[in-house]
Amino acid sequence: MANRTILGKNNLNKYGLYVSKPGINVDQASLPEHYSFNSDWSSGAVIHFSGTIAEGQTLYFPLLPYMPLIMSWGIKADGSQAGRYRLSWGYEDRYYVPGLSEYESEYYSISYEGPLLENGYGHVTFPSFNGPSYAGSIHPYAKFVVLRTPAS
C-alpha cells in the first residue's frame, strides 16, 4: 500500500502537510494532480457556509475578511439539479465589478455584500428572477456554498 501522508519535509525538500491521492506514493509525488491535499496550494476548499436558497430569499452568514468564492447550482422545482451558476469571476453575460461585490447574469444574479454590512454578517441574495419567464420557473431554487477561499 502506498504511503499517502507526509507531515514535515517532503521529497521536494519542502515542509508542510502533503496527502497523495489513493494509489500514489506521496514520497514520489511531484505533480499537482498527485495530491489530494498540499499545503503549498494558495488556498483550500473549506466550506464556510452552505444552504439552499429560494428565489427572492436572502441568507446571512458570518462575515469573512475577503470576498469569498461562492459556488451555486440551480435547482428545479422537483428537486433535480440544473447547471451551475458560475460566480466570483466574470464570464460571458455575467460580470464582476471589483468593489461592488456583485455578480450578475442576464437571467440571475447572486450578490455578496459582506464588506458593506456592519452587523458582522455577509449575505447571499437570490433575487427574484429578472429574465425570460421559462428560467425562473425552471430554477426557483439554488444550492450554494461559500468557501473560505478568496475569490481573487
Place this chain on the structure above:
Amino acid sequence: MANRVCLGNRNGVSGLFVSRPGYDVLTTDDANLMFDSRNRGIWVHSRGSIVFPAGVKTRTIPIVGLSFQPIVEFCNSYISDYWGGQIVYSTYMEAWSINVTSSQLTMTTTLSFTSPVTIYYTIYGIPF
C-alpha cells in the same frame, strides 16, 4: 517563516489545521485556514464519462456509497467547441437536465446529436 500546520491544540481546540501561505496557523483568523478539521470541505466522490450515442437523449449511471444527494458538474466536447471546455451552464441549462439522487445520476438532453457525444462528469460530496 509562518507556522503553517498545527496538529493538536490550537487556541484551546484540538484538531488538524493548515493556514494559507503567509499566515501563521496559531494566530490567524479561521478565515485564513485552508484546512480545518472542524469544518466540511468539498471533496470529489467520483468522476468519469458518459457516452451519448447518436439519437440517445438520456443516460443513467449508478452512484455508490453516498447517503445524500450530491452536486454534479459536467462538460463535453460538443460544448467545449463553443464554451472553451468550460462546464455546461448558462444558455445550456435548459438543454440539459440532471436528476441526481444518492444512488444514481440521470442526464437528459433536448439536443439532437448526429454522432456520439461524451459527457465528462464530476460528482462532488457536498452535503447541504
